[in-house]
Amino acid sequence: MVPASTSTDLKPGKDDAIVMKGITKRFPGVLANDHVDFFVKKGEIHALVGENGAGKSTLMNQLYGFHLPDEGEIYINGEEASFRSPKDAINKNIGMVHQHFMLVGNQTVTENVVLGSEILHPVMKVFLDRKKARRTVMSLSKQFGLAVDPDSFIEDIPVGMQQRVEIIKTLYRGADILIFDEPTAVLTPQETEELFKVMKLLKKEGKTVVFITHKLNEVMAITDRVTVMRLGKVTGRVDTKDTNPRQLANMMVGREVLLRVEKKPHEPGDLLLEVEKLFVRDNRNLQAVKDVSLNVREGEIVGIAGVAGNGQSELVEAITGLRKVESGKIRMTGVDITNLSTWEIREIGLNHVPEDRLRRGLITKYPLYFNAILGKHKDEPFSRDGFLMLKNIRNYTKDLVERFDVRPRNIDQLAGNLSGGNQQKLIVARELDDKPRPSRCVVVSQPTRGLDIGAIEYIHKTLITMRDQGIGILLVSMELDEIFSLSDRILVIYEGEIMGEVTPDEITKEEVGLMMAGQRKAETAVERGDQK
Numbered sequence: 001m002v003p004a005s006t007s008t009d010l011k012p013g014k015d016d017a018i019v020m021k022g023i024t025k026r027f028p029g030v031l032a033n034d035h036v037d038f039f040v041k042k043g044e045i046h047a048l049v050g051e052n053g054a055g056k057s058t059l060m061n062q063l064y065g066f067h068l069p070d071e072g073e074i075y076i077n078g079e080e081a082s083f084r085s086p087k088d089a090i091n092k093n094i095g096m097v098h099q100h101f102m103l104v105g106n107q108t109v110t111e112n113v114v115l116g117s118e119i120l121h122p123v124m125k126v127f128l129d130r131k132k133a134r135r136t137v138m139s140l141s142k143q144f145g146l147a148v149d150p151d152s153f154i155e156d157i158p159v160g161m162q163q164r165v166e167i168i169k170t171l172y173r174g175a176d177i178l179i180f181d182e183p184t185a186v187l188t189p190q191e192t193e194e195l196f197k198v199m200k201l202l203k204k205e206g207k208t209v210v211f212i213t214h215k216l217n218e219v220m221a222i223t224d225r226v227t228v229m230r231l232g233k234v235t236g237r238v239d240t241k242d243t244n245p246r247q248l249a250n251m252m253v254g255r256e257v258l259l260r261v262e263k264k265p266h267e268p269g270d271l272l273l274e275v276e277k278l279f280v281r282d283n284r285n286l287q288a289v290k291d292v293s294l295n296v297r298e299g300e301i302v303g304i305a306g307v308a309g310n311g312q313s314e315l316v317e318a319i320t321g322l323r324k325v326e327s328g329k330i331r332m333t334g335v336d337i338t339n340l341s342t343w344e345i346r347e348i349g350l351n352h353v354p355e356d357r358l359r360r361g362l363i364t365k366y367p368l369y370f371n372a373i374l375g376k377h378k379d380e381p382f383s384r385d386g387f388l389m390l391k392n393i394r395n396y397t398k399d400l401v402e403r404f405d406v407r408p409r410n411i412d413q414l415a416g417n418l419s420g421g422n423q424q425k426l427i428v429a430r431e432l433d434d435k436p437r438p439s440r441c442v443v444v445s446q447p448t449r450g451l452d453i454g455a456i457e458y459i460h461k462t463l464i465t466m467r468d469q470g471i472g473i474l475l476v477s478m479e480l481d482e483i484f485s486l487s488d489r490i491l492v493i494y495e496g497e498i499m500g501e502v503t504p505d506e507i508t509k510e511e512v513g514l515m516m517a518g519q520r521k522a523e524t525a526v527e528r529g530d531q532k
Contacts, residue, residue: 012075017042017177017208018063023072025058030408032058034232035071040177040225042077045199045209047219047240050229050252051452052421053407056212059229060179064096065089076177095170099182099420099450101162105155109148110137113169140168145201158309160191167198178202179210182420184218185450190307196222214421214452216245217481228252253454261485263464268488269298271334272441272472273319273350278328280311280318288314290496292328296441296472301463303475303487307516311496312476313355316445319474320352321345322360333440346375349440353431353447355476357420361427364416368406369397371415372430379436396435404429405455421450425459432462441472448482460486480509494518 012019018040025033033055040046048056061067063074065083074081076092083089086096103112114133121129137150146164154162163183170178180199184192199209199222211223219226220240228236228251236251249257273296280289288311296302306312317323319330321342330338332348342352354360362371373382373393381392397411406418406425415423428447431439444463448456463486467473477483483490484504492499492515500521502512515521 012078014078015041016075017077018210019073019075020059020063021073021075023059023062023074024070025055025062025067026070029410029413031232033062033069036229036232036234038227038234040208040210042208043203043206044224045203045211045222047211047213047223047226048229049213049216049219049226049248051407051454052214052419052425052450054229054252054452055232056229057181057419060096060181060210060212063089064094064179090173090175093174093176094179095173095175095177096179097163097166097170097181097183099185101166103154103162103165106153108150109152109154109157109165110134110150112154112165113137113172115169117173136172137168140171144168144171144205145198158191160187160194163187163191163195164198176206177208177210179212181212182214182450183211184213184215185420192218214450214456216248216453219248220245230254249453252452257453257457261460261464263486264468266300266467266488268300269470272296272298272332273474274329274331275315275319276329276331278315278318278330279326280314280323281326282314288496289318292493292496292498294474294491294498296474298440298470298472299467300488301467301473301475301486303477303483303490304493305477305480305483305490305512305516306493308478310493310516312445312493314496315493316352316355316443316474316476320350320354320443343375349438351375351431351439351442353428353442353444355445355449357423357427362415362423365414368401368411368413368415368418368426369394371426372397372400372411374430376430376436381436400429400433401426404458421452421455424448424450425455428459428462432459432466439471441474442466443474443476445476446478447475448477448479480512483512484509492516492521 016039018038020036020038023033023036036055036059038059050056058067062069065086065088068084081092104115110133119129119133119136121127134150140146141148146168148161148164148168154165183195187195202209213219223240226238226240226243226248227234228248230252275292275294278289278292279287282288292315294302304312314323318325321340325338329336332350335348337345337348358364376382377388381389383389394411401409401411404425406422406429415426418426431442447459463473475483475486487504490502490504490512492512494516499515499519502521
């Protein structure tokens with residue numbers, strides 16, 4: 001590992017695409033970047049890793065002109081630069097692919113790519129030259145292996161293709177340096193592989209890539225060098241070939257991190273959650289869940305594996321009272337909860353970590369201490385005789401953010417001002433905490449999306465502890481490693497139907513992948529020569 005250099009060591013050379021020297025950025029009550037030095041060579045894929053709140057996105061937002069540094073210097077290709085807006089960064093051939101895409105849903109792929117930099121018609125100069133714009137999009141698509149339909153509307157295409165549109169947008173504006181902020185957080189494994197092929201092709205074409213991520217296996221798979229940040233500072237730099245996930249995790253969190261889940265054999269108890277012959281429609285009134293039956297018992301984790309968009313979201317929403325059930329039954333501890341309200345379902349003892357943290361999990365304009373008790377706000381000691389007990393709420397929230405390492409610790413700040421990872425930690429903390437009313441069962445959807453290795457470790461340990469205490473957990477995750485590590489039983493869903501039930505020790509990830517693509521368990525067994 002190369003130690004973190006001082007600013008005086010960093011002199012821009014002819015091979016440097018980016019040199020950031022002594023970058024310091026303060027927000028009210030937070031020192032986000034503390035004299036950070038960051039440099040990237042031309043034509044490399046460079047990972048920027050660290051815990052949630054380590055300052056990675058803040059650093060890149062200064063490189064892209066969203067924020068001005070309070071101190072420090074920036075050099076691009078050896079020339080000093082000052083960015084007061086993203087337009088300044090774009091003019092220096094820097095592009096950024098954001099974690100939450102900046103696309104207009106009711107416009108086409110082509111219209112989104114050229115938006116703000118339109119190709120105007122040679123005669124009717126106030127109108128878009130649609131044919132030329134389309135040709136340009138198709139040319140970039142072919143050159144960089146970014147398969148898109150230029151005429152599709154953004155709202156009608158999957159997340160992976162939306163990300164390709166974002167990449168084409170940056171290339172259309174001439175980007176030689178591309179910043180990817182948590183690009184795989186919303187992608188399936190297959191889409192992630194496609195993205196990595198694109199990154200390699202970008203590198204081959206002479207582009208420079210900065211890759212912000214928490215996923216250390218991805219760092220090892222795709223990058224040339226790594227810069228690690230912790231608590232607003234750089235803690236180390238290393239060539240990827242000279243390191244390993246354990247060393248990187250140690251640099252990220254300042255301690256040894258358990259990279260595998262340890263759990264005792266499960267001893268399932270009484271039946272808690274029962275879903276019987278469930279049919280549910282999606283927002284387009286199409287059948288999304290088809291004749292699904294499952295159950296969760298005390299002291300077990302039941303995982304649902306599947307590619308995004310195969311009915312998982314609608315299934316979870318139906319179970320937790322967020323979507324109407326067309327037919328079928330849902331029972332919790334023997335009580336019929338089909339089509340009950342979310343409040344009634346929580347009262348029976350079923351909690352929910354939602355997939356969409358902004359839409360379903362938080363009120364972003366409320367402070368942390370109000371968000372920490374959502375769904376518990378009528379319970380003592382948070383409420384008495386119809387009045388909120390602010391002192392109790394604040395003390396509870398302080399303890400919660402400390403235990404789950406939500407940063408910064410300022411419970412008065414608005415939830416919308418937290419980083420995405422820390423928003424997720426706050427929601428998980430609220431739903432998995434056993435105060436004031438213990439839950440019997442928890443539906444957990446994408447619990448570690450966007451989280452760093454230390455937070456993932458803590459949440460995994462918490463889920464295993466809950467399971468060992470007799471709580472039933474229905475886990476929905478696109479992370480196949482997570483499903484295999486945590487689950488006692490795995491159900492595979494495809495186009496709204498269950499392809500089969502397996503246990504992690506009886507099947508391989510490749511075989512589950514076949515089931516995720518539509519093969520039923522019996523077909524998968526025959527393919528591997530198992531005639532049971």
